[in-house]
């Protein structure tokens with residue numbers, strides 16, 4: 001089955017508290033490309049969820065489940081589980097993360113989701129589940145920041161790399177990152193066209209088109 005002939009699902013995870021801001025713009029335009037390529041797109045905005053911080057209690061190292069089982073992180077855990085079982089059922093499963101840079105890192109709402117994904121890291125690396133990763137999975141990172149520092153995107157890139165690894169997605173993934181963007185109007189038409197094309201290519205890589 002090629003990617004262009006099977007079912008393809010893309011989950012977009014939005015890490016900013018600003019729902020109509022720069023990273024939302026990137027994600028929406030990327031989603032346009034995804035849908036034009038014929039895939040199903042679903043977005044989750046983490047700032048709309050009530051996700052507590054990891055307590056580092058060690059529960060997940062024994063049980064593979066988080067001890068905090070009553071907050072909205074359950075929606076994200078379900079999304080990770082869905083992506084993992086889709087891969088095993090032959091559905092091509094993909095995740096795109098859209099984040100701004102806050103103090104050289106991800107907004108705290110997004111960071112909480114990453115830390116709580118430790119429960120999936122322990123499933124893989126302590127309890128030996130999902131050791132081979134998710135077949136056919138792919139990740140993508142969209143990032144933006146207002147300044148122009150050389151290493152501006154290094155922390156979010158590393159954080160997302162280890163998130164993808166925790167859930168069994170490949171540790172290498174394409175990234176589009178934009179400096180000098182403090183609000184969505186700052187994106188140039190060329191940049192928006194590049195993001196939309198990336199969404200399309202994410203579903204239908206050029207060699208298959």
Ligand SMILES: Cc1cc2nc3c(=O)[nH]c(=O)nc-3n(C[C@H](O)[C@H](O)[C@H](O)COP(=O)(O)O)c2cc1C
Nearest residue numbers: 016021022023100101102103104145146147181182
């Ligand atoms: C709390 C806070 C911290 C920020 N820290 C940085 C930073 O370290 N480097 C940077 O380039 N931009 C920083 N910015 C600017 C945002 O990255 C930028 O405005 C971005 O476009 C916001 O995207 P959003 O609308 O999706 O939230 C910060 C903004 C806020 C609100």
